[in-house]
Amino acid sequence: MDGQDSSQLCFPQLANSSCRGLMHPRWETVLLYALLSCITVITVVLNLLVVISISHFRQLHSPTNVLLLSLAVSDLLVGLLVMPVESMRLIETCWLLGDLMCALFYIISFILTSASVGNMVLISIDRYVAICFPLQYPYKVTNSRAAVSVSLCWTCSLLYNGLILKEHLRQPGKYNSCYGECVVVITFISGSVDLVVTLIGPCSIIILLYMRVFVVAVSQARTMHLQITGTAQTIRVTAKKSEKKAAKTLGIVIIVFLMTFFPYYVPSLAGQDLSNSTSYWAVVSWLLFLNSCLNPLIYAFFYPWFRKAMWFIVTLKIREQNSCQAKSCWDSAMDGQDSSQLCFPQLANSSCRGLMRPRWETVLLYALLSCITVITVILNLLVVISISHFRQLHSPTNVLLLSLAISDLLVGLLVMPVESIRLIETCWLLGDLMCALSYIIGFILTSASVGNMVLISIDRYVAICFPLQYPYKVTNSRAAVSVSLCWACSLLYNGLILKEHLRQPGKYNSCYGECVVVITFISGSVDLVVTFIGPCSIIILLYMRVFVVAVSQARTMHLQITGTAQTIRVTAKKSEKKAAKTLGIVIIVFLMTFFPYYVPSLAGQDISNSTSYWAVVSWLLFLNSCLNPLIYAFFYPWFRKAMWFIVTLKIREQNSCQANIL
Structure with a gap:
């Protein structure tokens, strides 16, 4: 439960003066x-x-x-x-x-x-x-x-x-x-x-x-x-x-x-000792x-x-x-221009032009983005199977993690492959309807991820600030209802914003081979508040409160621990704080990967023609879906143990769902 591996002496011949090291x-x-x-x-x-x-x-x-x-x-x-x-x-x-x-x-x-x-x-x-x-x-x-x-x-x-x-x-x-x-x-x-x-x-x-x-x-x-x-x-x-x-x-x-x-410098700035x-x-x-x-x-x-x-x-x-x-x-290289060709040569007058990348660059990009996509799908699938299968993991917090993992899994399955083609080929070859669908699916999954992060922040806030009421206020059924509402609201909200593109796909395309979605200024401003400013403000405020309460509790415990009953109470709070710290890292990574995407909107700058910028910030945003399960793997021993059960096929054994993996 505490995530401790077995240990051994670093220098067995110096038994009395040797440190102990973990055996992974x-x-x-x-x-x-x-x-x-x-x-x-x-x-x-x-x-x-x-x-x-x-x-x-x-x-x-x-x-x-x-x-x-x-x-x-x-x-x-x-x-x-x-x-x-x-x-x-x-x-x-x-x-x-x-x-x-x-x-x-x-x-x-x-x-x-x-x-x-x-x-x-x-x-x-x-x-x-x-x-x-x-x-x-x-x-x-x-x-x-x-x-x-x-x-x-x-x-x-x-x-x-x-x-x-x-x-x-x-x-x-x-x-x-x-x-x-x-x-x-x-x-x-x-x-x-x-x-x-x-x-x-x-x-x-x-x-x-x-x-x-x-x-x-x-x-x-x-x-x-x-x-x-x-x-x-x-x-x-x-x-x-x-x-x-x-x-x-x-x-x-x-x-x-x-x-x-x-x-690296956050503990020093916050005045917190994390040396251990x-x-x-x-x-x-x-x-x-x-x-x-x-x-x-x-x-x-x-x-x-x-x-x-x-x-x-x-x-x-x-x-x-x-x-x-x-x-x-260097002539073409210094200008940054690649040669171009018509996306549809048979439609010379109405076809867009797409960049012709060098073959080595195309192969390198496909290999890199394919690796990221495969890793994203596999790791998030492991998270989904782990939490769904093992009964010990059926907790409110893990219900929220399951929802987040499903959105990340769908990003890997539905969004990343299409975005890879769009980035590398530059011409859109999948038709107007698929263009509209690719945007609405991407927007829905992004909004769902943001909603899941807000729910995780609320969960940690209640767990740390109201530890005695937490088991009664936050239950599996309430977490499931919250997740369902999050996905429903995301579906309805993005369907409302992009309904015009579903009615008339390709309405704003200037030529064949283009995939453009235009959102009005009012819709864009509302989306900026609903999808970024509002949720991020809630997340940051809640985690600031969690951080302040956690630090004050730690100091109080350090001064007042006397007796067995108090020790048990401290252990319970330590477990919640460890989860808060891990999920705090998930949220920090989320903010770091999402923020660059919204910087132009916040600055009021139009860089819609900067394909290189949007390529980087879009894939930085998608990379969040790959990083989340890596964070779980690093911080959650139960995930590593569940992953071992799945990879070695022990999950097929009878009553494996009741295995003790905590």
């Missing part, structure tokens, strides 16, 4: 090693491609790319030096590399983290100058100045972290309580300074600069739309458009950076390291020059003489 089941160990090894290899390979590309091709020697090179070097070192050691520490739980290696591991991790933060600040400054001072940019920002800034960034990171951790370098293992432990203790003053220097300060600068960039970019776009007259003005617009495209891409890099770094919560730190640490893997994927998706450079490297054309001066090959 073999299948779990193999699965974790395989998953983390894949992430590590992808991180190293992709960042190595970025480093080689920018270093080798002279056309890529620009100030912005110098900063990207520095970021890629730090990400590459994370993949080479940090991820393998962190994988061992997570899976083996015992530290077997000695005290000196423990101190070195921490200082390398801290240096690379600080360097990444510094690079992000420099990238923000670069984009700020490029957008807000476009005429001065070529003179103010040069390759040499960018290189000096990068050198200072790395030097400051090295000196700063060396100063903070100098005590651990002098006396490695000073704070270890037993052999097999790797602990670094930072004083309150150093921790507070580090919080300001590494998170609050840089994030404030980044957010302020990008807010300024966003405001200036929007105002310039409006001015250009009204004042473009003549060739000279057109050239000026093209130059600014190029800078804005880079700003948008690097803005996505920075948003991903903030989303992956912020959870190994599961929490395992997740947030790997979320932080995952940023190093995501950056080159973002470049690959948004930067045609990176895809072209990658093709040169993989096909070994980079070994040809003067390949570093290759120019003609």
